[in-house]
Amino acid sequence: MFDLLGTAAFWSSAITGATPIAFAALGALFASRSGSLFVGVEATLLGSAFVALVVAVQSGSTWLGVLAGLLSGLVLGLVNGLLSMQLAMGDVVAGLVLQILVTGATGLLVARWYPNGLAAGALQLGPSWPSTGDGALDVVVRQPVLVYAAVVVAVAMVAFFRTAPGLVVRASGDSLRVAYALRVPVARVRYAALSVAGAITGVGGAFLALGVVGVFTTGVTSGRGFVALACVILAAWRPVLAVVAALLFSAAYTYGFQTDDASLAALQVLPYVLTIVVIAFSKAGRGPADEGKGLVVVGR
Amino acid sequence: MSVDIETQASTDPAAEDSSARRAPAVLARFAAPIGLQVLAFVVAIAVSLLLVAALGYDVGAVLAAVVDGAFGSAHAVSSSLTQAAPLVLTATAVWLAYQVGLFNVGGDGQLQVGGLAALVVALALGDLPGVLTIAVAVVAAVLGGAAWAAVAGLLRAYRGANEVISTIMLNFVAATAISLLIAGPLRSPSAKYTPRTDRVAADAQLGDAVPGIPLTFLVALALGVVTVVAVRRTSIGLRLRTIGLNREAATHAGLRVQAMQWQAFAVSGGLAGLAGGLVILGYRYYIAPGWVPAWGLLGIVIAFLALESPGLIPLWAVVLGIIGAAGPAIKGAASVPDAITTVMQGLPVVVVFLVGALARSGPGRRLHAALSRKPE
Known part of the structure; x- marks a missing residue:
């Protein structure tokens, strides 16, 4: 019944499919720990996928594309912060408005500049070294470099949260009251965290365009950014677990997509249902206390 | 929120007597x-x-396409208002939930579930007279949307689960489930390549009330007005707004905060579900991939444009409906x-x-x- 789980091809596409989600989840997690609910992660993923692909195609260099994805993600994270804090839209409206604008703008530009479609062609991020000859071993050791980069970012984030600046970021998310008492410039911390979050997400967008899908349409992210928000919750706000959660989502989706058994296709909804169960019935589903509550201390 | 205080201030006797001064x-x-x-x-x-x-x-061509698409003919007006109808309802849904301090991001999922419920009922009742089918299908759409929202509302009220996250997840569950259903059990035998469902019978379809004004828009407008008036002018509405303005004060005042929160959220979902039902009965008639644009998302935008003055909801819905309906003309005539x-x-x-x-x-x-x- 679950024979797909034994095949190298299944795991290979599950892992590549998980990577953009993992980057987006790490970005959302970082923003979340600083107190921003990064609803604009979907918009950031879409915008950076577009910019990365355009730059890669125009320059002929995939790595310039990845860099462009990172930078555009940074800018979009910052814009998300401006909409949310400076314009006082709040995290949710800011993220959703950004999504509408990025969808419209990328749709317009791709139709103007690439009427025949925007595709990576040969410029895809593939494995950069030869096969070991063992299919199962290849699945683990012969992935594109950015797959391993996601794990490195996760570990680095764990380490960062233990440093003094990391503590400042966490304080901004866990308790506005304490952060202000310690003279933490909360707004600035959140802008900085959103920029970093956007940059990390931007790498995910670049990998989505150049390593997973290979073409750009305005539907290319198909909700992966929101899936990333779910990963943050399933992982109880722990970076390494967020990468594992991304793999779970990707595996469930890939399985539902690849299987011939129609009833097992329903597996695709499992991660979403699981997320709802976690936020409703698990203490682990509680995030940073002051996440998404703006910059003003309310209540006692 | 200052507008709320104004409406309560009208009980002030000094303000009552001078109806002449009130007009300006x-x-x-x-x-x-x-x-x-x-x-x-x-x-x-x-x-x-x-x-x-x-x-x-060519800027002129775009403007011409929008104006032509909006006012060019009775058919153009009708198609603009057809797009405005679901927007009125999804925006009212977001506005209503916001009155009890909740954020309904699930309009898209609730709309789709409502549409699915209306379609399934309309197909099952195909032999009944059209009016009856329409009535039952509309009720099914409201109940479908309400039930879908109630999941998030109940979990928020009694388990403290963030409704923003849960409604986003429910949107995905709805979209995925519907795409599996139309590829499987609900797939029409006549669908060749792209999966789609059967069509609603012709006598169960909603048309224009008068040329240019679709019935669906009138229904949506009426329900939007009823909802806003109920929240602004009834005692239940006052309770709801109390909860939204200060949850703690509402608890101390003896209001059943949790029950009212999830119930208001369910009604909010019912409005979005109705939007889906009207889309099926008056516009799409069947479900195929991509059958609805992100009307729930636009509803959020409209609700926040009109947060302080909900009378603006229908205006913005019509404006955004006109722009949305002009899409084909912009693409076609203006290239x-x-x-x-x-x-x-x-x-x-x-x-x-x-x-x-x-x-x-x-x-x-x-x-x-x-x-x-x-x-x-």
Whole structure:
């Protein structure tokens, strides 16, 4: 019944499919720990996928594309912060408005500049070294470099949260009251965290365009950014677990997509249902206390 | 929220007796927010057209396509209002949930579940007279949307689960489930390549009430008005707003906060579900991949444009409906990518919040005061 789980091809596409989600989840997690609910992660993923692909195609260099994805993600994270804090839209409206604008703008530009479609062609991020000859071993050791980069970012984030600046970021998310008492410039911390979050997400967008899908349409992210928000919750706000959660989502989706058994296709909804169960019935589903509550201390 | 205080202030005897003095006050109350909204609309269109011009397209052709698509014929007006109908309902749904302090991001999922419920019922009752089928299908749409929202509402009220996250997840569950259903059990035998369901029978379809005005728009408008009036003018509405303004005070006042929160959220979902039902009965008639644009998302935008003055909901719904319906004309007659309509739809809310931010920051304070002065 679950024979797909034994095949190298299944795991290979599950892992590549998980990577953009993992980057987006790490970005959302970082923003979340600083107190921003990064609803604009979907918009950031879409915008950076577009910019990365355009730059890669125009320059002929995939790595310039990845860099462009990172930078555009940074800018979009910052814009998300401006909409949310400076314009006082709040995290949710800011993220959703950004999504509408990025969808419209990328749709317009791709139709103007690439009427025949925007595709990576040969410029895809593939494995950069030869096969070991063992299919199962290849699945683990012969992935594109950015797959391993996601794990490195996760570990680095764990380490960062233990440093003094990391503590400042966490304080901004866990308790506005304490952060202000310690003279933490909360707004600035959140802008900085959103920029970093956007940059990390931007790498995910670049990998989505150049390593997973290979073409750009305005539907290319198909909700992966929101899936990333779910990963943050399933992982109880722990970076390494967020990468594992991304793999779970990707595996469930890939399985539902690849299987011939129609009833097992329903597996695709499992991660979403699981997320709802976690936020409703698990203490682990509680995030940073002051996440998404703006910059003003309310209540006692 | 200051508008709420004004409505309560009308119980003040001094304000009651001078109906003559109230007339200009009422006028000012509607004129003031409209100034800001007109500015938002003009700036949004101007920026979009600049973008169109910068990309080397013909601005005049785009404008002509929008105007023609909006007012060119009875059919054009009808198709604009057909798009406005679901927007009125999804925006009212978001506005209603916001009154009890909750954020309904699940309009898209609730709309789709409502549409699915209406379709399944309409197909099952195909032999009944059309009017009866329509009535039952509409009820099914409301119940479907309400049930879908109630999941998030109950989990929020009794388990503290963030409704933003749960409604986003429920949107995905709805979309995935529907795409599996139309590829499987609900797939029409006559669908060749792209999976789709059967069509609603012709006598169960909703048309125009009078040429140019679709019935679905009238239904949506009526329900939107009823909802806003109920929240603003009834005792239940006062309780709901109390919960939204201060949950703790509402608890101390003896209100059943949790029950009212999830029930209001379910009604909110019912409105979005009805939007889906009307889309099926009056516009799409069957479900195929991509059968609805992100009307739930646009509903959120409209609700935040009209947060303080819900009377603006239908106005913005019509404006965004016109822009949305102009998409094919922009793409066809003007040969401009129809994605520009998405930009046009997203910009007004940015302008409104930008003006608000400028007003707070000082330099723009006078401008904002002039545009949104409240009557004494």
